[in-house]
Amino acid sequence: xTDKQYPRRAILKGALSSLAAIPVVALVGRADAAAAKVDxxxxxxxxxxxxxxVAKIEASNTLYKAGSKCSNCxxxxxxxxxxxxxxxxxxxxIVAGNGWCKVYSKKA
Ligand code: SF4
Numbered sequence: 001x002t003d004k005q006y007p008r009r010a011i012l013k014g015a016l017s018s019l020a021a022i023p024v025v026a027l028v029g030r031a032d033a034a035a036a037k038v039d040x041x042x043x044x045x046x047x048x049x050x051x052x053x054v055a056k057i058e059a060s061n062t063l064y065k066a067g068s069k070c071s072n073c074x075x076x077x078x079x080x081x082x083x084x085x086x087x088x089x090x091x092x093x094i095v096a097g098n099g100w101c102k103v104y105s106k107k108a
Contacts (some may be wrong), residue, residue, distance in 0.1 A: 036093045037084065044090065050101040063102055071097035074105040 038045050040052060051057055054069045070087065071080050078085020078097070087095040089103055 038087070038090045038093045038095050038099075045101070048089070048101040048103055050090075050095070050099060052096040052099045054098055054100045057100065063104075064100060065104075068100060068104050068106065069097065070095045070099040070101075070104075072107050073100075074107045075103070076107065 038050060040046070040050050044050075049061070049063070054064070057064050070076050071078070071082065071085075073087075075088035076085055076095075076097075077088060081097075083097050084094045085097065086093070089101070095101075
């Protein structure tokens with residue numbers, strides 16, 4: 001009788017181990033996504049004049065309007081208080097809340 005219970009117990013144990021691994025895999029996936037920050041040196045970022053800190057925008061930049069930054073842009077996909085969040089322009093990557101680029105458009 002105990003011989004018949006062992007395989008069932010082993011199967012159940014294996015199934016539980018597999019279930020326990022799923023959240024770890026999900027977290028690793030999220031960590032990778034969080035690490036995918038837009039590099040201002042990337043070709044697309046350069047073309048759009050992306051900068052991670054509006055305080056460093058050159059005075060000669062006539063496109064920049066005071067007070068505009070990623071966290072109040074229409075493309076910002078985070079909360080206004082988030083330090084970083086995905087941007088609709090840079091698919092699959094995140095930008096700095098205090099950043100800015102040429103296609104900035106104030107969130108309605
Ligand atoms: S589109 Fe908006 S949120 Fe995205 S990088 Fe440019 S200013 Fe920031």
